[in-house]
Amino acid sequence: MHETVPHWIRRNARPLTTLDPWAPLDDLAPLRSMVGDATIIGVGAATRQAHELSVTAHRILRFLVEELGFRALALEGDDPERVGLGSYIRSGQGDPRAMLARARPFWRTEEILDVVTWMRAHNQRHPDDPVRFTATSRSSGQTPRSGASLDARLADDVIGWHEHSGDRIVYWGGIAHTARSSGRLGGRLRERFGHGYLSVGLTFERGSLPWPVPAPPANFAETALSAAGTDVSLLDLRTRRSDPVRAWLESSASTRMIGPAQDPAEHLSGGSFGGWFDLVGHHRDVTPVHLISA
Template sequence: MRHPHTHPRWPWKTFTLVATGTTVITVVAAPATRAAAHAGAHVPAHAAVSSAAHAAVHGSAVTGWLRRHAAPLAGIDPAAPLTDLAALRPMLGDASVVGLGESTHGAAEETRLKHRTLRYLVEELGFRSIAWEEDWTVGLEVDDYLRTGKGDVNTLVRKMARTWRTREVADVLGWLRAYNATHDEQVRFVGVECFATGPRAYDAVTRYVAETAPGRKAELARHMRKIRPDTADMGAYVQWYYGVKDKKPYIRHARQAYELVRKVPHDDGDRAYELALQHARQIVSFYEYFDQKNVYQYRDARAAENLRWWRDRTGDRIAYWAASPHTAKAAGVTVHAPGGPPLRFDGAGSLLRRWYGRKYRSIGFTFTRGTLAGADGRPARVPAPPRDWADAPFGAVRHAQYAVDLQASRAPDAVRAWLRTPAKMRCVAAYDPAEPEGHYMSGSSPAGWFDVIVHRQEISPPHPIA
């Protein structure tokens, strides 16, 4: 089926921008979604605290405790020795999955610190997979590059979501490729998102059925004619599909294709079958995703399931690279941004914590102040967070960057209150300098969201790859 890729008009101001291919995708909820998210975004009674009460615990006890327990990090150069990061080993324990959550996608220094941390996880702790806040099919291309070196890293980064199209991310992928080129144990890459499942997944399913169940090939083809994207520009395809009023026929064909694959005769442990079924599952997830009342709830549930599937398949210890609302270990995170109602959902990290317990550790990368690109693309100065925000005390530590363990069992009462008291914490999507206090997440506390904080005092925008 061929469709014109028209661009719908949105009746609200959008603030979360992602892209694939050459077309920007506006990843937002439908009007009913926004209403549902807004209605459900209340703060529980136990979480409601006054600004004055929360600020009261930000005194000398908290700042003094942070200064005593902060482990200074030597710098942000990803290629520098990793000796200083040895402080992370006891903080992470025997974790099999570690979330690397960033408070904004727009800080070069946070990306470089995450790059250094990833190096430590790979080189010192034996992690062998990285799950990324990126589409499944784009992830397949990244994994191909990391294993074979074929292609150009800058070209590859341009295929990723617009968020990741930076020199700093290209450096991460370049290092991973260099590591694989000199080590027998390869580091793998998996995109855990479903928001832009491209033709590669459809073609893989078609090949599998043709090879293993040729008698079902024509039946599958009837479904694929209805749902396989007719363009490699998934941005354009998403914009078109988002505007389709009745998505049920597409969802039905996707589910029927999945069921066809599921019923293909196979042996237990047949890895080709398992992979084909995963491709089919991603196709279903793509079509269902844009028909949800809470797209973020659905998206993060699928991301967590995809990560778990990958871990079951590989047995690898995994680093999970994403924004902090996705990696935070507490359920019920609420994201606030100027121009839109709050968005409340259970992040992937909360499911990973539920499934893996303390085998899942959550690291939050945060900053005090600096410069971000505003929504108009121009540099905008970001002040320190307000005094009553949970991350405000991090700026009182006299290190340019440091790590601190939030799993404190023997801390003063004021510190334990700060660690466990629900409060706002900085979370920036598209920065609006007119409302510097309008960008935050709520619903839990520092220790509720994170096991470890890696903090940077001053940040600046990343370097874009055109």
């Protein structure tokens, strides 16, 4: 890694100053110019099991809805109508904690409960301009569980919702899907929307999930992000850069990609960091999400 790379990251990264999901969104103000006229934002986390990445995704969602007019959330992992959350954010009927306790694993967290609670509160304040979940084909029972067929189905759901509603959409899931890579959901959305699809990667260096996750090898992108010296930051990878920085962004890369039962050594590879993501939100340290009891 060229010594210029951490200096470029340090100069261009915007610090994120709070992990309170309900706090004012002033530190996310740079997102306004970064997002521009994008129609679909893919927020992909290196793991769905980290509290810090979940809260950052929630706060990005809040900013996009409250400040930039996004009105739909595609939340990867289950069908919101199946578990009752679509009805809850529309009407307030039911117990969202009990609904999430019955959902598939990625949704059984206090962090997702905070998101659902915020969506309901937003709709109470803006009954004529609600935020809503996108429709999903999962309830048909025909959705593939993994691979390119799943990504194709997920992309079709997002494209179909946008064509039906005209909503600007936030897709929140894992980087295995949101990265701008051929065959993945992110690659398909970039093909359909061009630069109207923006890929946001949420990365981390080390922590617990709850098993210990050590710092990655030196050639992982997270190593350079942490070497810049900022604990939590938002970085636009499209910012003007020197030849060494461009070479780093465009060279073959690896970055963490950890699922609920995967080896912590699992990682995204076969592409470049600057090819996968337009923006990156990076945390040096993470802690586990808080699980909801059944």
